[in-house]
Amino acid sequence: MNPTPIIFPLFDNNYFAKAINLSLGYEIGAINYHQFPDEEISANITASLQKREVIFIASLDRPNNKLAALIFAAETARELGATKVGLIAPYLAYMRQDRQFHSGDSVTSKYFAKLISSYFDGLIAIDPHLHRWHSLSDIYTIPTTVIHATNNIADWIKANISNAILIGPDAESSQWVSEIAKIANLPFLILEKVRKGDSLVEISIPQIEKYKNQSPILVDDIISTAATMIKTVGHLKSLDMKPPVCVGVHAIFAGNAYTDLQNAGVEKIITCNTIQHESNGIDLTDIIVKKIDKIFGA
Ligand code: R5P
Numbered sequence: 001m002n003p004t005p006i007i008f009p010l011f012d013n014n015y016f017a018k019a020i021n022l023s024l025g026y027e028i029g030a031i032n033y034h035q036f037p038d039e040e041i042s043a044n045i046t047a048s049l050q051k052r053e054v055i056f057i058a059s060l061d062r063p064n065n066k067l068a069a070l071i072f073a074a075e076t077a078r079e080l081g082a083t084k085v086g087l088i089a090p091y092l093a094y095m096r097q098d099r100q101f102h103s104g105d106s107v108t109s110k111y112f113a114k115l116i117s118s119y120f121d122g123l124i125a126i127d128p129h130l131h132r133w134h135s136l137s138d139i140y141t142i143p144t145t146v147i148h149a150t151n152n153i154a155d156w157i158k159a160n161i162s163n164a165i166l167i168g169p170d171a172e173s174s175q176w177v178s179e180i181a182k183i184a185n186l187p188f189l190i191l192e193k194v195r196k197g198d199s200l201v202e203i204s205i206p207q208i209e210k211y212k213n214q215s216p217i218l219v220d221d222i223i224s225t226a227a228t229m230i231k232t233v234g235h236l237k238s239l240d241m242k243p244p245v246c247v248g249v250h251a252i253f254a255g256n257a258y259t260d261l262q263n264a265g266v267e268k269i270i271t272c273n274t275i276q277h278e279s280n281g282i283d284l285t286d287i288i289v290k291k292i293d294k295i296f297g298a
Helices: 014-024 067-079 108-119 150-160 171-184 227-238 257-262 285-294
Strands: 006-009 031-035 041-045 053-057 084-089 122-126 144-147 164-168 188-190 192-197 200-204 215-223 245-251 268-272 280-282
Touching: 006 014, 014 285, 031 067, 041 067, 053 067, 067 084, 067 108, 122 285, 144 285, 150 171, 150 245, 150 268, 150 280, 150 285, 164 171, 171 188, 171 215, 200 227, 215 227, 227 245, 227 257, 257 268
Parallel strands: 006 053, 053 084, 084 122, 122 144, 164 188, 164 215, 215 245, 245 268, 268 280
Antiparallel strands: 031 041, 192 200
8 A cells, every 4th residue: 555645844834734644644744954154955854755745735925935945845855756746835826927917027927837837746725816817727737726715714704703794805806705605695795996006906896885784794815915905994984884804815914914904994804824824713724634635636
């Protein structure tokens, strides 16, 4: 019988590794990095990887500081005899640059996909930002599995908020907001957003009057600068709605975004644990456990 894959958490995703180890018995491996005086790094793995499948778990927010470590990990595992090397990215970076927004722009989602596809044999990601790309296979050439946080978010809402109206801040959010609304059997509205700059967005809210006495829940995939949420919170306030609960899948919170959103007049901010953050309140370890065996294809 083949041994189970060995999993390596990178950059603090230990809770996913622990859940997989507890539920499926996969061994957790350790990787050590050494940094030289010139800031180059090298990786070291002592576990025996001969003829074993190896899976790294790495949330790829703030990706530029992580890339060298990630790629050296994958190549070290291969050098040590791993038969396959997979990546679980609870947050998959570089999905938002999915077209040339201005003439001369790079389309980084494509280049990043090419890079990851050349070092890994399979990828699992939770709610990657699929907007103009409809599927990861549009840009990734390895087997990919997308897992959704929708059930877990719907369960949290049902257990914690009564009389809710779900609000998606833009057209992109409609894919998960409508699904969560269906699962939780709640009404939802999708707002119209125009982004005027990295931190500047304008929002309009059709039909909101109808739901004035309900508890608004803003749902988005990524909270980065929080400009999208803050703008929406401001509009709800101007319409005398109750302070909303803000739910995000990926808690990036760049710079002061978390404090800015807290100060915008929200009831609560709650996120999934794809990126470790103090707002994490929705655990997604179970959905990774359920799908990990799909990492190298069906
Ligand atoms: C946009 O396309 C995404 O779905 C989010 O709305 C966006 O990434 C949020 O970014 P920010 O927090 O910077 O407004």
